[in-house]
Amino acid sequence: MKPKRKYELLTEVELEFMNILWALDEGTVRDVLDQLPSERSLAYTSAATILRILEQKEFVTSRNRGKSHVYKPTLAKDVYQMRSLKDLSVKLFDDAPASLVARLVDDNELSEEALGQIRALVDRRLKNDTG
Amino acid sequence: MKPKRKYELLTEVELEFMNILWALDEGTVRDVLDQLPSERSLAYTSAATILRILEQKEFVTSRNRGKSHVYKPTLAKDVYQMRSLKDLSVKLFDDAPASLVARLVDDNELSEEALGQIRALVDRRLKNDTG
């Protein structure tokens, strides 16, 4: 089958699986299934299907080990994080990242510590650019 | 029909419509349709269906004006922005907003100006907390 282009974003379940694979670096159907919370109780074959779809969409590649496949992300998590943020920014924040952060720091739940970390990150980036 | 509880997030098209309603404050099917880009060419009845669904999900209310309905968001945009950010943060950033911002400022496309704005926002928030 010809692989279709233009798969941008992961679906809900695909993201759930990718998070596990990113944490493990790679894994089999069994490995992923073992990482799911017990209350998830997903059938083995369902997990296998999801991974096959992820491979078809080229979010992972697979190699053989014994009788099973080992799946590994083709896309680094930070790359996907950035892609998701860009998507959210465009769709809900008029493509203005600053207004996204504005909303974030409006959150009263946000700890002083988190705020401090955020400022440190921004400062470091500003220094590196000018220096 | 009994309204189901627990509608959290908007679908793609629902968000497209809500963005228009947030900008207009309120509007009819026709109003929304007029705001869509011309290449969108969505049937009138499709737009009406989407708005009816939004009402059913309680993202908007409607009142009658003449023979048509006027739809108005029940949810402020900034509230929904925060909800979306929380969702993304949980699903993709281990619920750590600082790491979300970290990814954002890693983006080379991000302008110096945007970075400055972000820092100003954080600074202001930090000052207000301690002051």
Add this chain to the structure above:
DNA sequence: CAGTATCTACGAAACAAATAGTAATTCAAG
């Protein structure tokens, strides 16, 4: 090598999202 475990591939069922057509209603204007 027979039996069992486990695995993959495929198909399909169940559900949700997006779009649009049809029928019925409403209102305004001749």
Add this chain to the structure above:
DNA sequence: CTTGAATTACTATTTGTTTCGTAGATACTG
């Protein structure tokens, strides 16, 4: 009133997502 344009309510179609069962392959175990 009757007609016609615009509107709503409902239904249907198509497509994508999520889940799982069945069948066949593969490897291990005695």
